Amino acid sequence: MSLSVVVLAGGLSAERDVSLRSGRRVAEALRAVAPDFEVIESDLDGRLLQQFADQAPDCVIPLLHGAAGEDGALRDVLDCAGITFVGASGEAARLAFDKPVAKTLVASAGIATPASVALPHSMFRELGAAAVLDVIAEHLGFPLIVKPTKGGSALGASIVHNAEEFPAAMVGAFAYCDVALMERAVIGTEVSISVIDTVDGPIALPSVQINAPGGMYDYNARYTAGTTEFFVPARIDTDLSEAASAVAITAHVSLGLRHWSRTDMIIDADGVCWFLETNVAPGMTETSLFPQSLAASGFSLGEVAADLVRLAVSGR
């Protein structure tokens, strides 16, 4: 089936560079396996809707990371314009992109997620930051993770070991988002599981275990090849592996996602899988987790992307 496919990458978010690399990789992979596809790479700018009107693409693959790409806004516009796309609907993306909302929804489905509090800057201003931080530290305990409630690539995220580190971590998170999530740090094995939809329903790909230097999988550790050690599949026993896969699929389903997603979790010493977050536009760069899972499962990125395009075009 000959299809015209627009791979949408770039945008104005702090993850523009990552997105451009993801887009280029997916576009090349698609061209390699689907010569009947016309693959066009586009950025998010003022010409895009006119381009869509002129070209009438059969399908769009949004690989924009961060706001606009993952917060559901762009997907709603695509919907309004009657354009078929790969990935979560606007509504589902909006729920998944907001970490506290996603945690609540996934917890309702019976999945453990670390205790957390999400607060806007204004709350600290009104009540006095020192007093609020004291209450939170007392409630959650150290160490804890501070991160923007919206956004990815660990931008603005930091680990807080004591009260002294707390204010600077908050300022760092607020640099990326007006609301910050403070989450109890779970000590354990960091695992990421990708999920793809097939005609038979969602399946979990092999898990990826992340051993980042110093235990912090930050921007540098994510995008500098050679910095982080990965194990695919994760070095966990079969029961745990099945439990972790079930968590990823439950998150995918309970958040109403489709086509692809990637769920990050920590498995503690007692074997509890703690849900952290789910990405609706997983990174596809050379060092990203989703392509590693695909490779370990024997699927190729191009084939999976082509299958998902066909699935989307068929209305599923």
Add this chain to the structure above:
Amino acid sequence: MTGTRLDPWVDSYAARTQGMTASEIRALFAVASRPEVVSLAGGMPFVQALPMEQIAATVSRLLTERGATALQYGSGQGDVVLREQILQVMADVKVNAHPDDIVVTTGSQMALDLVTRVFCDPGDVVLVEAPSYVGALGVFRAYQADVVHVAMDDQGLNPVALAEAIAAVRSSGRTPKMIYTIPSFHNPAGVTQGPERRTEILTIAQREGILLLEDDPYGLLGFDGQPPRAIRADDDQGVIYLGSFSKTIASGLRVGWAVAPHGVREKLVLAAESAVLCPSNFAQMTVSDYLATQPWREQIKVFRELYRDRRDALLGAMDQLMPAGTTWTVPAGGFYSWITLPQGLDSKAMLPRAIAALVAYVPGTGFFVDGQGRQQLRLSYCYPDTDRIREGVRRLAAVIESELDLAHTFGTTHALADSIGQVNPAPDIA
């Protein structure tokens, strides 16, 4: 069981690659290239002001009449006709030399690389201004030199601090090999050494027997009066002078040069041949023909007036809009002003907020190797037009206001700790 690090050569890299890592700051600069963003970050010359049609005609004639030479290998030292013309260009900053003293390079950045390669063993000390040009710091680090920053004041490199730094380096048993300075319209500090200051610095270098590396890409871009007299004008044996056509003609041509004493020049030519065989003949002949056929001094005047208008727009907007406690340098030429934020604000931490507000700058930490500069940032006025500059300052002022609010809320307005590591911006930012 061993996992994968996604790079089979991870254990094979040279020690000098430490620090060559992905950086979220560098990633943010990817957004700065979008037209929605007012970029006060990049040091890109406004090449749109060049007479493009005349340059096109020059290039066309060059290829038609001398294409076989222009597209062939050339001399490792550079085209002799161009070297003679460079003497005319340097006459404006009072540098007298012989064409044989000149080595043409692929931008003056390559000259920096060659000089460092020829002089610096790992651990040798290079004394640089605080702050200093990010591209030079990258070269010094690549050769594993030990970079020591020396304080500046409103006249540039401070001679008292320089003498003290040299003494401290010697007393620690290390070898000071070079003093690297940008005396005119400094990048990023925006200040200029006066004649007496230049003499003091040269005197210290001569007394201590330390080579002075004078980087002068902006010397002809002063807004008032005559171009400052180069330090090299007063010492042809102790100073290596670096010049560039990147700002006076076009950065994309990548043509610069070094003027060096005889013995040094010989080594620079050999080092250049080992690095690139020869600089681009095509680019050199394009520059040479441009200098021979176009009113290049008039064009520099056009650039000067354009950049002066933009400098005035930046300073005027900052006067009106910047929050109390923000200070800046007033450049008399060149491309940059150096901003100091109110107490406790961190320019590196603030950058994501600025990018979200669609304005970009370079955090001060990029211009140091030791983590200083968190309270500073560089603004460049060379590329956006005056309306965009004013809009950029308006956006930045609002970002600083909100950052002050945040810092006030969390009580982080204390002195900042030094940052870890250095950020190397991409070429269009440097």
